[in-house]
Amino acid sequence: xxxxxxxxxxxxxxxxxxxxxxxxxxxxxxxxxxxxxxxxxxxxxxxxxxxxxxxxxxxxxxxxxxxxxxxxxxxxxxxxxxxxxxxxxxxxxxxxxxxxxxxxxxxxxxxxxxxxxxxxxxxxxxxxxxxxxxxxxxxxxxxxxxxxxxxxxxxxxxxxxxxxxxxxxxxxxxxxxxxxxxxxxxxxxxxxxxxxxxxxxxxxxxxxxxxxxxxxxxxxxxxxxxxxxxxxxxxxxxxxxxxxxxxxxxxxxxxxxxxxxxxxxxxxxxxxxxxxxxxxxxxxxxxxxxxxxxxxxxxxxxxxxxxxxxxxxxxxxxxxxxxxxxxxxxxxxxxxxxxxxxxxxxxxxxxxxxxxxxxxxxxxxxxxxxxxxxxxxxxxxxxxxxxxxxxxxxxxxxxxxxxxxxxxxxxxxxxxxxxxxxxxxxxxxxxx
Numbered sequence: 001x002x003x004x005x006x007x008x009x010x011x012x013x014x015x016x017x018x019x020x021x022x023x024x025x026x027x028x029x030x031x032x033x034x035x036x037x038x039x040x041x042x043x044x045x046x047x048x049x050x051x052x053x054x055x056x057x058x059x060x061x062x063x064x065x066x067x068x069x070x071x072x073x074x075x076x077x078x079x080x081x082x083x084x085x086x087x088x089x090x091x092x093x094x095x096x097x098x099x100x101x102x103x104x105x106x107x108x109x110x111x112x113x114x115x116x117x118x119x120x121x122x123x124x125x126x127x128x129x130x131x132x133x134x135x136x137x138x139x140x141x142x143x144x145x146x147x148x149x150x151x152x153x154x155x156x157x158x159x160x161x162x163x164x165x166x167x168x169x170x171x172x173x174x175x176x177x178x179x180x181x182x183x184x185x186x187x188x189x190x191x192x193x194x195x196x197x198x199x200x201x202x203x204x205x206x207x208x209x210x211x212x213x214x215x216x217x218x219x220x221x222x223x224x225x226x227x228x229x230x231x232x233x234x235x236x237x238x239x240x241x242x243x244x245x246x247x248x249x250x251x252x253x254x255x256x257x258x259x260x261x262x263x264x265x266x267x268x269x270x271x272x273x274x275x276x277x278x279x280x281x282x283x284x285x286x287x288x289x290x291x292x293x294x295x296x297x298x299x300x301x302x303x304x305x306x307x308x309x310x311x312x313x314x315x316x317x318x319x320x321x322x323x324x325x326x327x328x329x330x331x332x333x334x335x336x337x338x339x340x341x342x343x344x345x346x347x348x349x350x351x352x353x354x355x356x357x358x359x360x361x362x363x364x365x366x367x368x369x370x371x372x373x374x375x376x377x378x379x380x381x382x383x384x385x386x387x388x389x390x391x392x393x394x395x396x397x398x399x400x401x402x403x404x405x406x407x408x409x410x411x412x413x414x415x416x417x418x419x420x421x422x423x424x425x426x427x428x429x430x431x432x
Contacts, residue, residue: 005087006095010102013071016189017064024183025056032179037115045115050179058114059179061106063190066173068103069166070197072096076204078212078305088307090248090263090428097142104138107131116176123175130168137162156259163201170194214252214300215241217275224290225355228281229325231267232289234299235274241301243270245332246310246427249303251277256292260285261302265328265427269335275301280325308427310336313397316423319390320344321383321410323402327356329427330401334363334370343371345388347406350378382406385413393417401427 032050075096086092217234248265268276281287317340348354364372
């Protein structure tokens with residue numbers, strides 16, 4: 001199945017607008033006119049035709065903003081069909097974040113370019129307040145400095161307010177005079193998407209918990225594996241989470257925070273009774289996790305999510321590349337059944353950062369189709385495709401999980417070897 005990646009998603013969003021606007025404007029025979037409108041930098045427009053670029057560009061920008069945010073609210077619902085469309089929740093959230101940033105620039109462009117009627121209209125101040133609040137909301141949501149400093153539960157609660165700001169913007173569009181209202185295709189598309197966006201936000205903000213019950217688990221083991229890596233094992237209290245090897249879930253540990261949840265890859269196998277996650281300290285929540293949790297603590301689990309599954313490629317020989325804590329999905333995947341050879345490269349600085357080396361070596365000894373290579377960068381430098389000695393690279397599938405630099409470098413080298421993008425799979429860890 002082909003997934004909607006960002007290099008496809010953004011051209012589609014742009015293309016749909018151009019097509020709808022072009023058709024409507026070509027057949028438009030109305031008499032919309034700027035009777036007396038002000039522009040920020042281009043003076044006043046008096047008795048000017050609708051064909052002026054300020055009106056057209058300003059409303060094209062605003063329609064993009066409305067639909068981009070609508071799609072973002074739809075993504076935030078975590079609906080299975082939406083996740084399937086984007087090839088995984090991790091990929092979807094990266095597009096979600098970038099779309100929000102792009103929408104802000106489009107919103108600013110709209111504010112600068114679009115003509116505003118000189119007479120008072122309640123939609124004018126409402127639009128200005130929506131602009132300021134959305135700018136603040138996206139800044140706090142996307143800027144790394146705020147994401148690090150603002151506690152997660154407060155960040156989430158403020159992020160939910162984006163829907164209210166969006167509603168303000170939509171009402172602004174309804175109240176003010178606009179060319180969009182006279183264009184049948186564009187009008188239906190833009191206000192239809194606005195309705196979908198508002199409904200998606202309402203569902204995520206008020207109904208999500210009712211339809212997505214979290215499963216209750218109890219912590220049975222907390223092991224400090226060194227290098228700030230902790231392995232947590234949990235037993236289900238009632239229903240067991242059904243997942244595929246390589247997937248992740250959102251975990252809440254009330255002993256640490258009743259509101260805060262974080263995505264962690266599941267390192268146990270679906271056939272095992274207990275659930276296991278392996279976590280490296282990378283922030284305030286995960287640093288020193290072994291001292292924050294105790295046996296008997298409760299855990300709430302929501303999921304599973306993610307499409308980092310080898311099920312799509314089991315008929316092909318596979319090469320797996322893990323960087324650091326990116327080994328976690330492979331700890332589950334190695335216990336799956338394969339008909340072709342699998343070679344796993346685990347890249348770490350040195351052997352001290354590889355707590356699962358012994359376990360992986362034993363797995364490789366027991367399974368003739370599994371080969372394991374520990375790559376210590378301090379001794380051998382950063383790994384590249386040539387180091388892997390891959391024969392007939394075009395005939396294999398590749399699964400990469402780890403730091404962004406590792407994923408990009410390996411994927412780029414594989415494409416230079418003629419490997420098609422559809423045979424290169426990766427997992428995103430850095431999304432929130």
